[in-house]
Every structure is written in structure tokens, then in C-alpha cells.
Amino acid sequence: MREYDLSTAQWHKSSYSDGNGGDCLEVADGIPGVVPVRDSKVPSGPALVFAVTSWTAFVDAIKDGG
Numbered sequence: 001m002r003e004y005d006l007s008t009a010q011w012h013k014s015s016y017s018d019g020n021g022g023d024c025l026e027v028a029d030g031i032p033g034v035v036p037v038r039d040s041k042v043p044s045g046p047a048l049v050f051a052v053t054s055w056t057a058f059v060d061a062i063k064d065g066g
Helices: 052-063
Strands: 010-013 025-029 034-039 047-051
Antiparallel strands (some): 025 034
8 A cells, every 4th residue: 555645735625615514525636646535524534545537537426416
């Protein structure tokens, strides 16, 4: 398993987040080839790291109602 240094990652929530502390994911940009994802309620917790192609397929499926 490969490890990534995410200590300087710039995390952001979805524009659909309501800001009331609900269930939100944060993603980080700028890490070549991967998209790190974490729980916004536990920013010091673990992050999942997806290949860009897998993340794009997931987001496209959600947009299409899948």
C-alpha cells in the first residue's frame, strides 16, 4: 500500500455542504494522480486516496443518478 503525505493538502468541502456540521466529505486537490477524501467531522482522522480515474467515474455515476 502506498502512503501519501497529506500534511500540506488543501482540503475543501462540497459546494452542496450546508455548513451546519452535517455529514460532509472533504477532498484535496493538487496531488498528482489521486484524490484524497476525508470526513470533515474528523479532519485528523484517516483519509481514503482514490485514483483520479476512479474518483471521476464515481462522481459521474452520482451525477447520472447511479
